[in-house]
Amino acid sequence: MRVFNLLLVGCVVALVYAIYGLKYESRALEQRVAETRLSIRAERNAVAVLRAEWSHLNRPKRIERLARKHLGLKPLKAKQILTARQYETLRRPSPAEVAARLLGQPAPLKRRRQAALR
Amino acid sequence: MAGLRSHLTIKRDPTHKTRMRARSGMMSLVFTFAFVIIGARLVDLVFTARGIDSSVRLQSSSTVAHRPDIVDAKGRILATDIQTGSLFANPSRIVDVDEMVEQLASVLTHINPRALRKRLTAGGKFLWIDRELTPRQQAQIHELGLPGLNFVQEPHRAYPSGVTASHILGHVNVDNRGLAGTESYLDTLPGAVTVAGKKADRKKAVRLAMDLSVQHAVREELVQAMKLYKAKAAAGIVLDVHSGEIIALSSLPDYDPNRREQALLKDRYNRVTSGVFEMGSVFKMFTIAGALDAGVTSLDKGYDARKPLKVASFTINDFHAKRRWLSVPEIFIYSSNIGAAKMALDLGPKRHKAFLAKLGLLERMNTEAGLSAAPIVPKKWGRLNTMTISYGHGLSVTPLQLASGAATLVNGGYKVNTTFLARSRKDAQDQSERVLKLQTSDLMRYLLRLNVQQGSGKRADTAGYRVGGKTGTAEKVVNGQYSRTKLLTSFLGVFPMDAPEYVVLVLLDEPQRVEKTGRSATAGVNAAPTVGRIIERIGPMLSVTPVLNEGGLSFDEHVSASY
Numbered sequence: 001m002r003v004f005n006l007l008l009v010g011c012v013v014a015l016v017y018a019i020y021g022l023k024y025e026s027r028a029l030e031q032r033v034a035e036t037r038l039s040i041r042a043e044r045n046a047v048a049v050l051r052a053e054w055s056h057l058n059r060p061k062r063i064e065r066l067a068r069k070h071l072g073l074k075p076l077k078a079k080q081i082l083t084a085r086q087y088e089t090l091r092r093p094s095p096a097e098v099a100a101r102l103l104g105q106p107a108p109l110k111r112r113r114q115a116a117l118r
Numbered sequence: 119m120a121g122l123r124s125h126l127t128i129k130r131d132p133t134h135k136t137r138m139r140a141r142s143g144m145m146s147l148v149f150t151f152a153f154v155i156i157g158a159r160l161v162d163l164v165f166t167a168r169g170i171d172s173s174v175r176l177q178s179s180s181t182v183a184h185r186p187d188i189v190d191a192k193g194r195i196l197a198t199d200i201q202t203g204s205l206f207a208n209p210s211r212i213v214d215v216d217e218m219v220e221q222l223a224s225v226l227t228h229i230n231p232r233a234l235r236k237r238l239t240a241g242g243k244f245l246w247i248d249r250e251l252t253p254r255q256q257a258q259i260h261e262l263g264l265p266g267l268n269f270v271q272e273p274h275r276a277y278p279s280g281v282t283a284s285h286i287l288g289h290v291n292v293d294n295r296g297l298a299g300t301e302s303y304l305d306t307l308p309g310a311v312t313v314a315g316k317k318a319d320r321k322k323a324v325r326l327a328m329d330l331s332v333q334h335a336v337r338e339e340l341v342q343a344m345k346l347y348k349a350k351a352a353a354g355i356v357l358d359v360h361s362g363e364i365i366a367l368s369s370l371p372d373y374d375p376n377r378r379e380q381a382l383l384k385d386r387y388n389r390v391t392s393g394v395f396e397m398g399s400v401f402k403m404f405t406i407a408g409a410l411d412a413g414v415t416s417l418d419k420g421y422d423a424r425k426p427l428k429v430a431s432f433t434i435n436d437f438h439a440k441r442r443w444l445s446v447p448e449i450f451i452y453s454s455n456i457g458a459a460k461m462a463l464d465l466g467p468k469r470h471k472a473f474l475a476k477l478g479l480l481e482r483m484n485t486e487a488g489l490s491a492a493p494i495v496p497k498k499w500g501r502l503n504t505m506t507i508s509y510g511h512g513l514s515v516t517p518l519q520l521a522s523g524a525a526t527l528v529n530g531g532y533k534v535n536t537t538f539l540a541r542s543r544k545d546a547q548d549q550s551e552r553v554l555k556l557q558t559s560d561l562m563r564y565l566l567r568l569n570v571q572q573g574s575g576k577r578a579d580t581a582g583y584r585v586g587g588k589t590g591t592a593e594k595v596v597n598g599q600y601s602r603t604k605l606l607t608s609f610l611g612v613f614p615m616d617a618p619e620y621v622v623l624v625l626l627d628e629p630q631r632v633e634k635t636g637r638s639a640t641a642g643v644n645a646a647p648t649v650g651r652i653i654e655r656i657g658p659m660l661s662v663t664p665v666l667n668e669g670g671l672s673f674d675e676h677v678s679a680s681y
Contacts, residue, residue, distance in 0.1 A: 005146075008146075008150070012153065015157055019157070019160050019161065019164060022161075022164050022165075023164050026164055026165070045200070045201040045271075048198060048199065048200050048201070049200045049201070049253045051195060051198065052195065052198050052200050052276045052278050053253070053278070054278075055194060055195040055196075055198075055278035055279065056276075056278035056279075056280075058194070058278075059278060059279045059280060059282065059330075059334075060279075060282065060330055060331055060333075060334035060335075061279075061280065061281075061282055061334060061338075064334070064338070075335070075654070075655045076654075076655070076658045077654065078580065078581050078582035078583060078654060078657065078664035078666065079581065079582070079664075079666060081582075081658060081663065081664050083663070086666075
């Protein structure tokens with residue numbers, strides 16, 4: 001009987017120890033969860049700011065200004081757009097060029113065609 | 119004590135020994151049971167209950183609302199919430215006021231150093247220095263390492279594209295509540311806008327129909343046009359004729375939604391939805407479409423435009439008078455008021471009114487940005503009203519209504535609801551109804567193209583994009599009378615005319631005669647070329663392939679062959 005009681009007391013002490021251990025552990029974990037949440041929040045905010053800044057830097061108004069200034073770009077003209085087939089016909093020598101070549105004269109129209117592409 | 123004594127007496131009695139053992143067994147059973155329960159509860163508490171609710175700790179006490187992002191058709195951010203710091207000082211902890219003011223002024227350039235020094239030296243414990251600082255300013259101030267300064271974090275609405283899309287987006291108030299445009303629409307969406315503390319789901323971005331590149335190009339061209347023609351104001355819309363989506367909308371002068379106080383400045387209102395105007399000759403397209411649809415006229419019919427039309431004390435005259443009989447296409451391309459009025463009389467006031475109502479020109483338009491301004495419709499619609507309205511006077515509508523009505527004329531005859539939100543053409547078509555005959559729409563396409571090829575809209579023609587359209591020059595009413603010099607010019611363009619995709623409407627308020635336009639200030643010399651320039655820029659962005667005459671039959675040859 002005494003042995004049994006001692007055993008029970010031992011059990012209680014062990015359980016209490018285990019429970020307190022778990023409790024402290026869970027506190028620490030909770031703390032970490034809270035900290036992680038905070039840092040996630042901070043990161044999210046930072047991401048939001050960076051995304052806004054990215055969009056701000058990529059706004060068409062600014063890109064247009066930079067493209068005009070540094071790259072010398074201009075709005076696209078309709079004649080700069082060709083279908084693959086039109087490009088083929090453009091690359092082929094025109095009848096006038098063929099005739100000129102057959103007659104042994106310098107090709108007359110090449111420059112103008114290139115100008116049209118510009 | 120009595121219990122204890124009796125206990126002792128019992129102990130002396132050997133016959134009670136077994137009974138006592140049984141009792142203590144009972145007791146230990148009860149205790150064990152109790153401990154098990156307590157233990158279980160402890161385990162339960164450790165694993166399930168939370169000592170301090172961590173989410174409570176994270177909450178800010180701010181009443182500022184959180185809003186979903188707004189993105190354009192291609193997902194570019196137009197409006198987003200960012201945490202901004204507001205800077206405050208605790209004057210009692212400041213070491214050196216002069217140094218602090220000097221250093222702060224190097225970061226916050228807009229601040230008045232003298233006033234700040236005065237406020238700081240006055241003492242106290244709390245003082246706002248500046249609110250809603252940019253992240254960069256915050257970092258710079260942080261790096262100064264000055265004691266006595268602190269930040270409070272609050273969500274703040276940022277509009278990265280700045281002025282570009284102001285009238286579509288609208289803006290918010292200090293508490294992040296929508297005040298105009300799409301922002302005010304977000305506040306009506308259930309659950310979209312939440313106050314801090316409430317558990318906000320990962321908010322889905324609201325996608326607009328607007329394409330930021332197109333919007334920018336339209337605005338940029340309008341800015342140029344305003345400068346070039348010395349206009350007081352300008353407005354432009356690009357509408358998808360099949361889906362009813364507003365691809366671009368700009369009204370100048372506009373404002374930067376990041377600086378909401380600008381929105382209240384004079385003349386910054388949205389002319390496209392909040393202004394009603396007598397549009398002038400642009401309305402002739404509705405007159406002709408109505409007459410063609412009702413079958414009271416046809417393209418080969420002619421009208422006598424030899425002399426001005428006199429009605430009671432009122433005379434209707436032509437601006438570019440031809441003084442002869444005009445065919446229906448001629449009435450359109452020479453913009454004959456007399457011809458249009460006579461055609462409208464053939465249609466009759468009742469049918470004329472019903473036709474305009476069918477196109478949605480007589481009632482307030484409802485979009486996500488709220489109700490547009492109400493059109494000004496004559497209370498009694500008689501013959502004289504029909505005659506003046508046939509060429510765009512005596513009825514005031516919003517530019518958005520005009521563009522939306524024009525979309526119906528060219529998209530095959532469907533009335534499509536106009537929307538700021540992204541929508542597929544199929545969805546739009548499921549909700550739309552046919553209000554015009556297909557043939558009427560085809561004829562209108564022919565007439566609009568013809569007007570750009572040969573008529574008043576020549577300067578809108580852009581090689582390759584098959585532009586069609588109609589000019590409108592309205593005299594503004596000044597002191598109750600039509601003014602000869604104060605004009606409101608507009609051009610309604612459609613492209614590509616062989617299979618219309620987009621309507622482009624441009625309005626210029628009081629454009630002046632300038633060197634480039636010669637002695638005229640009518641729509642043909644200012645609004646029309648502006649639309650042409652816009653189309654040349656936005657055509658490639660909207661994947662409309664230009665067709666140049668090189669090789670094969672061009673669209674224009676097709677047109678003349680089929681009519």
